[in-house]
Amino acid sequence: MDIAVRYCSKTKFGNTRRIAEAIADGIGVKAVSIADEPNLKEKADILFLGGAPYANIMAPELREYADNLDPAMASKVVLFTTSNWSKRTVLALKKMLKAKGISVCEEYFYAHMLNIDGKIEAAKEFGKKMAGTI
Numbered sequence: 364m365d366i367a368v369r370y371c372s373k374t375k376f377g378n379t380r381r382i383a384e385a386i387a388d389g390i391g392v393k394a395v396s397i398a399d400e401p402n403l404k405e406k407a408d409i410l411f412l413g414g415a416p417y418a419n420i421m422a423p424e425l426r427e428y429a430d431n432l433d434p435a436m437a438s439k440v441v442l443f444t445t446s447n448w449s450k451r452t453v454l455a456l457k458k459m460l461k462a463k464g465i466s467v468c469e470e471y472f473y474a475h476m477l478n479i480d481g482k483i484e485a486a487k488e489f490g491k492k493m494a495g496t497i
């Protein structure tokens with residue numbers, strides 16, 4: 364099975380990157396920034412995709428990534444997000460991806476921006492658990 368972990372992370376703290384890396388660590392794959400790889404190069408059975416809200420909206424580059432995602436390249440998407448309070452990034456991504464006919468897991472991972480350290484283990488376990496669903 365092929366599992367990809369992709370993320371968009373913009374602050375110097377790298378909150379979403381750290382959660383992406385923990386999820387990837389739990390699975391035994393590498394987390395890759397969408398800034399480094401703007402399109403999936405290999406088909407994934409599960410694509411873990413995460414980002415955060417900035418001034419109430421997800422980063423434009425994450426929106427573009429989701430817009431450009433070829434439904435043939437990802438059988439299933441599992442979302443994750445970090446933020447101060449909002450879960451809107453996962454909700455907006457879910458809506459966009461489902462509209463493209465991509466299957467999106469109802470379950471997603473959330474970490475508050477001030478509790479990234481406290482969520483690293485849980486993120487690893489989440490990755491392991493969701494990867495086990497295929």
Ligand SMILES: Cc1cc2nc3c(=O)[nH]c(=O)nc-3n(C[C@H](O)[C@H](O)[C@H](O)COP(=O)(O)O)c2cc1C
Nearest residue numbers: 372373374378379415417418419445446447448449
């Ligand atoms: C300019 C800016 C705007 C933000 N706006 C929001 C917001 O509207 N809602 C929210 O819940 N969090 C907001 N946040 C918090 C970020 O979503 C949070 O710090 C997130 O973990 C950043 O992820 P990153 O470190 O991977 O970029 C904002 C942060 C910044 C720097």
